[in-house]
Amino acid sequence: MKLLCSLLAVTLSVSAQTISSPVVIKGEGCPLVAFLQFSPDGSELARACAFGPFQLFATTTYDKSLTFRSEVDYTPALNSFAFSPDGKTMATAGYKGALIWKTDDPGKPVQLGKPLKPFFGVDEVYALDKPLHVLEPPPPSSDEFAKVLSVDYSPDGKFILTKHHNGHVKIWNASTWTLQSELTVGVKGNSILFTALAIAPDSKSFVIGDENGLLHIWNLDSKSETRTVPSPGGMVHITHLTFSPDGKILVAIHQGKTFFDAVAMLWNTADWTAHSMPGYGAAAFSPDGQMLALGGRDIKLLDPASRQELRTIKAPTITRGEVLRPGPDADRELPYSISALALSPDGATVAIGCPGSVRVLNLKP
Secondary structure, three states, X not given: OHHHHHHHHHHHHHHOOOOOOOEEEEOOOOOOEEEEEEOOOOOEEEEEEOOXXXXXEEOOOOOEEEEEHHHHOOOOOEEEEEEOOOXXXXXXXXXXXXXXXXXXXXXXXXXXXXXXXXXXXXXXXXEEOXXXXXXXXXXXXXXXXXXXXXXXXXXXXXXXXXXXXXXXXXXXXXXXXXXXXXXXXXXXXXXXXXXEEEEXXXXXXXXXXXXXXXXXXXXXXXXXXXXXXXXXXXXXXXXXXXXXXXXXXXXXXXXXXXXXXXXXXXXXXXXXXXEEEEOOOEEEEOOOOOOEEEEOOEEXXXXXXXXXXXXXXXXXXXXXXXXXXXXXXXXXXXXXXXXXXXXXXXXXXXXXXXXXXXXXXXXXX
């Protein structure tokens, strides 16, 4: 009995251990983290800022990064970013069009000093300025609505989808980099704005969400819309879509009046029934599909199949001095809602988008 009690005490002690101190990636040029993603091999962490530089941090020490020439020149240029499934290339979308880059390009070193060092939040920056391919050049100034808003690789790596401001979606061959077809999924003149896109894991369909809260399911073989699903409760403005690795769950993030009002809708793709998680505005699946992380005022880890909670992690503390200029109340904690999440390929690390910084936490004690 004493041995059993001792073993139980040890087990409880281990399960109650706190997560080790996080790695903090700061950057004065990134007041809001809009996107986080680990590379397929886990060697880099991609971060996009709403109003600042786009960077890829080496996950060994997080003290150096790759970025893009326009970002070094203080021009936030990118709307979207994606790694290819094999990790050999990456794609960007922005005012220079849709571009393909080599992931092993070391970039050119940029001399850091004031104000570059605090702006990027790292000791070393290397700039990329020569894309491997240009899929979609920037449109003429008279065709602003044709601009590329997002770019996504298919999970099988065979094609790329680019979403455009005019409601068109273009399909590109990922071997020849040629245009295969163009779909008209919406017309900007009809005041329908498509705000998010996700390709199904089997690469046979994609879902696009709009500002009215509708999900539009498209078949890539027939090149046609097969179903439209309204969001329950009158929720609108879908900002993010992500599939579980097995394709059985689609998470849609709905923007609220504030970040605290965001809602994560967990859709069952077999019958398109939904489970609502109010207060969560960021989502990420582990690559093995065994865990779903939701970010809001805390981080909730769920079993995707049962929706049962596995663990809740308290969000890292953020002080006023980290986000705003230092002052007499610089140490005062600020309430916030997590804006982006990413899980590493081995599921052992979570990257958290916080105001003014990224926190990288080890999930395993």
